[in-house]
Amino acid sequence: MKTLKLFLLTLICISLFSFSRGRDEKYQCLPCGRDCDKAVFDKPGECTHCHMKLVKSATITFKSVKPTSICDYIKSNPKAILLDVRTKDEFDGKTDPNFGTLKNAINIPIQQLDERFSELDKYKSQTIVVYCSHSHRSPQAAYLLSQKGFKNIINMSGGMSEVTNKDCKK
Numbered sequence: 001m002k003t004l005k006l007f008l009l010t011l012i013c014i015s016l017f018s019f020s021r022g023r024d025e026k027y028q029c030l031p032c033g034r035d036c037d038k039a040v041f042d043k044p045g046e047c048t049h050c051h052m053k054l055v056k057s058a059t060i061t062f063k064s065v066k067p068t069s070i071c072d073y074i075k076s077n078p079k080a081i082l083l084d085v086r087t088k089d090e091f092d093g094k095t096d097p098n099f100g101t102l103k104n105a106i107n108i109p110i111q112q113l114d115e116r117f118s119e120l121d122k123y124k125s126q127t128i129v130v131y132c133s134h135s136h137r138s139p140q141a142a143y144l145l146s147q148k149g150f151k152n153i154i155n156m157s158g159g160m161s162e163v164t165n166k167d168c169k170k
């Protein structure tokens with residue numbers, strides 16, 4: 001009887017273990033702000049919709065803030081670093097359409113982020129809000145930064161094109 005109990009207990013442990021392991025190994029599209037971000041896959045590969053690389057779901061850890069509440073967010077989190085990952089021309093308002101940017105933001109284009117992220121090292125313990133025009137580029141930047149060890153990364157969903165409040169806009 002004792003042996004049987006032990007055997008059953010072992011079985012339960014093994015199945016629980018493989019269940020939790022299996023759950024860890026879900027994959028999602030590298031976040032790009034499109035609907036396919038929500039699709040879940042069982043193995044690595046590429047997203048069937050946008051052809052971006054699939055990453056482990058558990059590694060997508062950044063949070064998000066809505067464009068309609070960004071000014072309030074900045075007001076209540078004045079130390080948050082605002083990171084615009086668009087091109088310098090977009091940041092400087094030289095493009096058409098010009099969606100503007102946020103006051104006191106810093107600009108590191110996503111194309112340069114891999115070689116310039118050390119410029120952000122001094123902000124590693126602070127919250128960094130990442131944004132672009134439509135939140136297609138910024139989730140990728142947010143993902144990259146969280147992979148580099150930044151713990152408090154927030155992506156602004158929707159991007160500057162959806163920020164209507166002029167209070168925190170430049």
Ligand SMILES: [Zn+2]
Nearest residue numbers: 029036047050
């Ligand atoms: Zn995709």
